[in-house]
Amino acid sequence: xxxxxxxxxxxxxxxxxxxxxxxxxxxxxxxxxxxxxxxxxxxxxxxxxxxxxxxxxxxxxxxxxxxxxxxxxxxxxxxxxxxxxxxxxxxxxxxxxxxxxxxxxxxxxxxxxxxx
Amino acid sequence: xxxxxxxxxxxxxxxxxxxxxxxxxxxxxxxxxxxxxxxxxxxxxxxxxxxxxxxxxxxxxxxxxxxxxxxxxxxxxxxxxxxxxxxxxxxxxxxxxxxxxxxxxxxxxx
Numbered sequence: 001x002x003x004x005x006x007x008x009x010x011x012x013x014x015x016x017x018x019x020x021x022x023x024x025x026x027x028x029x030x031x032x033x034x035x036x037x038x039x040x041x042x043x044x045x046x047x048x049x050x051x052x053x054x055x056x057x058x059x060x061x062x063x064x065x066x067x068x069x070x071x072x073x074x075x076x077x078x079x080x081x082x083x084x085x086x087x088x089x090x091x092x093x094x095x096x097x098x099x100x101x102x103x104x105x106x107x108x109x110x111x112x113x114x115x116x
Numbered sequence: 117x118x119x120x121x122x123x124x125x126x127x128x129x130x131x132x133x134x135x136x137x138x139x140x141x142x143x144x145x146x147x148x149x150x151x152x153x154x155x156x157x158x159x160x161x162x163x164x165x166x167x168x169x170x171x172x173x174x175x176x177x178x179x180x181x182x183x184x185x186x187x188x189x190x191x192x193x194x195x196x197x198x199x200x201x202x203x204x205x206x207x208x209x210x211x212x213x214x215x216x217x218x219x220x221x222x223x224x225x226x
Contacts, residue, residue: 002161033214042120042203042216043160056213090159092214104150105214107159 002026004093004108012114013081021076021111023091031055031096032074033105034066037088049074050096078113086115117142120206122217130225133194137220139204140186148207149180151189153200154219160203163189194224 003026013019025032031050035043045058049068063079072093078085089112092105122139129135141149152160164171166178166187177190187204201219208215 035214035216040218042218043214045213045215048213058213088157104162104165106162107152109159112157 002093002106002108004091004106006089006091006108006111008111009109010112010114012116014116015081015083017081017115018077018079019081019113021078021089021091021113023074023076023093023108025072025074025091025093026106029093029095029106030072031094032068032072033092033094034074034076035090035092036060036085037090037110038084039087043090046076055096081115083115086113088112118217119143119215120204120217122204122220124218124220126221126223128223128225129194131194131196133224134190134192135194135222136191137189137202137204137222138186139188139217139220140184141204141206141215142185143206143208144182144185146185146206146208149187150205150207150214151176151178151187152203152205152216154203155200160216163202191222194222196224196226198222199224 005024033048034046037043047057052068088110094105095103149166151163153163154160170179175192179188204217
C-alpha cells in the first residue's frame with residue numbers, strides 16, 4: 001500500500017450542493033496533487049499543493065478549490081455541484097525537492113462522488 | 117490532438133502470450149514517463165518508470181523513443197492477474213502536472 005489515504009470512500013450529493021474531500025499524504029511527502037477520473041477516461045489534473053499553496057492548476061473552474069495543511073494533508077472543495085462532477089477523485093502524494101522537481105506520485109484509493 | 121494518446125483496446129490475449137502497448141505524446145519538452153496499472157474501480161499504481169535506455173522489471177519491459185515521441189510497454193508470459201488497464205503518463209518539464217492517457221485495457225484469458 002502507498003500510505004496515502006482518502007475520505008470518504010463514497011459520497012452521494014445533489015446538484016448545487018458543496019462537497020469536501022480529504023487526503024492524507026504518505027509519510028515523508030510534502031506535495032499533494034488532485035485528479036478527477038470520469039468513467040472510461042484517464043485521470044485529469046485538477047491542481048497541486050506544495051507548502052500550503054496552490055502550485056499549478058489544470059483546466060478546472062474556480063468552484064474547484066483546495067487547501068493544504070501544515071501536516072501536508074489536503075482538502076478538495078467543490079461548490080455548486082453539477083452532474084458532470086460525478087467521478088472518482090484521486091489524490092496523489094509526492095516529494096518536491098529543494099530544487100523544485102517533484103518525485104514520483106503515489107495515489108490514494110480515491111473518493112467516488114455521485115451527483116444526482 | 118490529445119497530449120497523450122493510447123489505443124483503448126481491449127486487448128484480449130491468452131495466458132502466456134506476449135503483448136505490447138504503445139503510447140504517443142505531443143510535447144517534446146516532456147521529461148518523465150511512467151506506466152501505471154489500474155484495476156477496475158481502484159487507484160492507479162505505479163508499474164514502472166520509463167527511461168531513455170529502456171528498463172526491465174521481470175516480465176515487463178518499457179522503452180522510450182524521444183525522436184518519435186512514443187513509449188512502449190511489453191508484457192511477456194501474460195498472467196491472468198495482468199488483466200487491468202494500463203495508463204501511460206507523461207510529466208511535462210519535471211514539474212507538477214501528470215498527463216494521463218485514457219488507458220489501454222488488457223484481458224488475459226485462460
